[in-house]
Amino acid sequence: MSKLGTDEVERIARLARIQLSAEEIATMSTELGQIVGFVEQLQSVDISEVEPTDQVTGLVDVWREDEVRPSMSREELLVNAPAQKDGYIVVKRVKNG
Amino acid sequence: MVDLKRPIAELVADVQAAKVSAVTLVQASLDRISETADYHTVLELNEAALEQAAGVDGRVAAGEQLPLAGVPFVAKDNYLTLGTHTTAASNILKPFKAPYAGPVIERLLAAGAVLVAKVNLDAFAHGSSTENSDFGPTKNPIDPTRVPGGSSGGSAAAVALGQAAFALGSDTGGSIRQPASFSGVVGLKPTYGLVPRTGVVAMGSSVDVLGPLTNSAADAALVLDIMAGRDASDATTLERDPETYAVKSGDLKGLKIGLIKEYMEEGLSPVIRRHTEEMVAQLEARGAVVTPVSLPATKLALAAYYILVPAEVSSNLARYDGIRYGHRSAKATNLEETYRLSRAEGFGAEAKRRIMIGTYVLSSGYYDAYYKRAQKVRTKLVEEFETAFKKYDLLLGPTTPTVAFPLGAKAHDPLAMYLNDVCTVAVNLVGVPAISLPMGTEDGLPVGLQLIAPQRAERALLEASVAVEDMVGDWRARA
Numbered sequence: 129m130s131k132l133g134t135d136e137v138e139r140i141a142r143l144a145r146i147q148l149s150a151e152e153i154a155t156m157s158t159e160l161g162q163i164v165g166f167v168e169q170l171q172s173v174d175i176s177e178v179e180p181t182d183q184v185t186g187l188v189d190v191w192r193e194d195e196v197r198p199s200m201s202r203e204e205l206l207v208n209a210p211a212q213k214d215g216y217i218v219v220k221r222v223k224n225g
Numbered sequence: 226m227v228d229l230k231r232p233i234a235e236l237v238a239d240v241q242a243a244k245v246s247a248v249t250l251v252q253a254s255l256d257r258i259s260e261t262a263d264y265h266t267v268l269e270l271n272e273a274a275l276e277q278a279a280g281v282d283g284r285v286a287a288g289e290q291l292p293l294a295g296v297p298f299v300a301k302d303n304y305l306t307l308g309t310h311t312t313a314a315s316n317i318l319k320p321f322k323a324p325y326a327g328p329v330i331e332r333l334l335a336a337g338a339v340l341v342a343k344v345n346l347d348a349f350a351h352g353s354s355t356e357n358s359d360f361g362p363t364k365n366p367i368d369p370t371r372v373p374g375g376s377s378g379g380s381a382a383a384v385a386l387g388q389a390a391f392a393l394g395s396d397t398g399g400s401i402r403q404p405a406s407f408s409g410v411v412g413l414k415p416t417y418g419l420v421p422r423t424g425v426v427a428m429g430s431s432v433d434v435l436g437p438l439t440n441s442a443a444d445a446a447l448v449l450d451i452m453a454g455r456d457a458s459d460a461t462t463l464e465r466d467p468e469t470y471a472v473k474s475g476d477l478k479g480l481k482i483g484l485i486k487e488y489m490e491e492g493l494s495p496v497i498r499r500h501t502e503e504m505v506a507q508l509e510a511r512g513a514v515v516t517p518v519s520l521p522a523t524k525l526a527l528a529a530y531y532i533l534v535p536a537e538v539s540s541n542l543a544r545y546d547g548i549r550y551g552h553r554s555a556k557a558t559n560l561e562e563t564y565r566l567s568r569a570e571g572f573g574a575e576a577k578r579r580i581m582i583g584t585y586v587l588s589s590g591y592y593d594a595y596y597k598r599a600q601k602v603r604t605k606l607v608e609e610f611e612t613a614f615k616k617y618d619l620l621l622g623p624t625t626p627t628v629a630f631p632l633g634a635k636a637h638d639p640l641a642m643y644l645n646d647v648c649t650v651a652v653n654l655v656g657v658p659a660i661s662l663p664m665g666t667e668d669g670l671p672v673g674l675q676l677i678a679p680q681r682a683e684r685a686l687l688e689a690s691v692a693v694e695d696m697v698g699d700w701r702a703r704a
Contacts, residue, residue: 166528182600183431208321224559
């Protein structure tokens with residue numbers, strides 16, 4: 129079975145914002161290689177005359193009235209925030225030092 | 226003692242006639258959950274269930290006619306519900322308490338049903354065994370050494386064990402039908418868009434659908450009738466059929482049914498093949514016309530699915546960043562690390578794998594080769610089903626190629642796990658409704674029959690299902 133290079137796995141992990149351990153990178157290299165190898169079978173299908181399907185029910189342009197509606201309070205929505213202060217969500221600094 | 230495996234219509238009639246109270250039904254549900262706790266279906270009980278049942282009794286006493294009066298149900302823990310946590314069986318959402326519930330839950334509660342518990346799933350509905358739950362697997366209700374199927378495994382097992390009269394599930398690639406098949410219950414996957422998805426943790430937004438798991442097709446019909454219909458909060462929802470979905474009977478005579486050839490080929494258990502062939506013979510004896518139909522693109526469906534759905538997963542799971550809700554890493558020293566470490570600590574192996582595949586196929590330089598190509602293969606699949614439905618009222622095949630496998634058997638082989646969905650994913654990519662009905666056993670384990678109908682043909686699908694159930698009789702007696 130083909131593998132996905134560890135450089136490639138690290139590149140994807142960076143894009144996906146997931147920190148992987150060295151062990152995870154090694155496992156992913158094998159597993160993702162197998163899965164990508166499996167989906168490769170589509171490369172041999174003749175799709176030259178076919179348009180892509182983005183949705184299947186044929187609905188188009190679903191509109192609603194643009195009107196003021198009640199919504200949840202700030203307190204209700206902040207209740208799940210891991211850290212908060214004075215009605216704001218607290219986060220770590222964007223850059224170190 | 227109250228038996229929650231009785232037809233829902235009978236339970237409702239008894240509550241409306243004050244022969245039994247909603248409180249009694251909910252207490253029976255809680256007792257049964259406690260007796261069968263070893264199967265690990267439940268992630269959290271609704272502490273207010275008995276109080277809410279008393280509220281339903283009050284409404285009935287005041288003269289309200291409630292279509293699901295006092296009926297205890299459980300919801301897969303990817304449904305947002307008030308008063309409990311909503312974890313999607315993942316560590317990253319372990320602390321999360323939803324600030325709202327979606328239209329499906331609201332409609333069911335308004336109809337008099339009572340939510341008793343939130344039940345287990347593969348984390349974020351990624352899997353076919355519930356072994357990907359970050360909180361431990363659910364056990365098969367027939368054989369606790371085996372998996373119940375997934376991702377709605379807690380839902381399927383809860384219904385099979387009589388813990389609730391029905392369960393809510395979600396189906397992205399087979400996650401209602403496959404566990405229904407493995408656990409010996411009925412699982413209905415409606416047309417894409419018939420049931421609003423608002424208030425359920427998103428997985429693959431172009432394919433996700435919500436539906437019930439029940440003891441019978443008539444029960445599924447009754448529950449779907451409450452779940453279905455447009456909601457302004459979900460722009461992809463469809464107008465419901467103006468007639469009721471709650472059909473009670475059906476006729477097989479004259480039905481034109483296509484047996485999907487590709488689902489009867491290699492990899493199919495010989496016993497499941499035999500059961501399916503027996504179904505065909507019996508359907509013909511009852512006046513249906515069954516002929517084999519070839520849908521060649523179904524052979525490509527799984528590969529297309531494992532490009533398209535991970536792509537959507539990687540987008541939908543980008544919101545779990547440790548900022549607004551869910552797990553936040555204590556080790557991060559800056560914002561970027563908050564994202565990377567919170568996601569590393571909070572996501573299990575399968576969620577990471579799917580996010581990684583999705584990110585890969587959508588990344589610069591690969592989009593056309595994978596994602597766009599898979600969307601074109603999806604078009605071929607849509608066209609093949611459209612052509613078939615010009616000729617057939619229904620399509621038929623097994624729900625799964627094998628019976629429930631032992632716990633742990635495929636836990637370390639993601640690709641082998643994906644192959645469980647080989648007979649179910651095409652339906653999702655095409656957006657048509659399908660149902661799994663128990664049709665027999667292999668070594669005592671349940672085997673499911675899958676019926677597939679054109680988009681929005683739920684009434685015809687359910688009528689045929691009721692008739693097929695009648696034809697099957699006691700599936701446990703069919704070895």
